[in-house]
Amino acid sequence: MIVLVATLVGVGVTASLGQWQLNRAATKQALHDTIEARDRLPALDNAALPCAPEAWSAQEQRPVALRGHWLNERTVWLDNRAMGGRAGLFMLTPLRLSLPTGQGADCAATVLVQRGWVPRDPYDRLRVAPPTKAEGEVLLQGRLVPAPSKLMELGTPESAPVGAVRQNVDMAALAQAWGEPLRPGSIQQVGDEQPPPSGGPKLLRDWWRPALDVGRHQAYATQWFAMAGVMVVLYMWFQWIRPWRRRQAPSA
Structure with missing residues (x-):
């Protein structure tokens, strides 16, 4: 027995x-099929970019073409992120949108952009290169995605680091610290903005796909x-x- x-x-x-x-496997295959279908849709511009969390979720994985100005001084880096089998950091920079006339009263004017990945400095994990800079208005091609995913970390949010290199970011906390409301999700950049940036690290943008x-x-x-x-x-x-x-x- x-x-x-x-x-x-x-x-x-x-x-x-x-x-x-x-x-x-079925869940990720369904997500992959959704991404493939939405990749064929027209890109959302500034006027069509969702404002509310529900609308943002409904449009996730949709391509976007946005115009705005980088807030380079507010760049933060997410540590312990892998790409291509290597450990490194994700570069996050807010983009202040060039809002069309008639929009902006009930919409945040800034969106957080996942600009790309860089390898970790082998000697100092907190040392990062200055952010890429582009003067004036830029045109950004990307994909509408949720807020950056969070990794497990020890300690409470009050004890989390607040420097340039962080384990996780909280959208509400960022908006409060910057004094600038943010759209509910983020944008994954898929290529260099136009005009292209000068100087700074070369960013890798081999973003994860569920089919993998x-x-x-x-x-x-x-x-x-x-x-x-x-x-x-x-x-x-x-x-x-x-x-x-x-x-x-x-x-x-």
């Missing part, structure tokens, strides 16, 4: 993990289901087939 219960528990756990991995993980989740699911199958086979062999064969063997 103990062997049977242990086998049922093991099969139940591994099969559940396999199904969970399949669900993760679909095959990995399916492989994990296969492994979990295989483990469940092995446990069933072993139980049948040692508890049924092997004893039956022994009973059928002729006596010496």
Whole structure:
């Protein structure tokens, strides 16, 4: 009885993990399909950029073409971000939008832009190059995405670092610190702004795509289901087939 219960528990756990991995794969495949479909839609300009959180979520992954001015002095860097298999930092800079006439009364005039990735300094993790600078109004091509994802960190928000290099950023806290309301999400920049910046680090923009993980989740699911199958086979062999064969063997 103990062997049977242990086998049922093991099969139940591994099969559940396999199904969970399949669900993760399906979720990311659906997100990938949404991204592919919205990539073919016209880019949103300043006038069409959503203001409310619900409208922003409904337009996520939509391409954008925005005009505005960089607030370079407010650039912050997100530490412990990987790209291309290497550890580094994401560069975040607010863009003050050049709002068209008639817009701006109930919309934040500034949006946070994920400008790209740079490798970490091997000798000083807090040392970063000055931000790229572009004088005057720029045209930015990008993709409408949620606020930058957060990593686990020790301590309370009050004890979190407030310097240029940070583990996480909170949109409301940034808006309060800057005294400048922000749109509810962020923009992932997909190419150099126009006119292009002068000086500063060369930014990598090989942003994560959900399709990259679909095959990995399916492989994990296969492994979990295989483990469940092995446990069933072993139980049948040692508890049924092997004893039956022994009973059928002729006596010496």
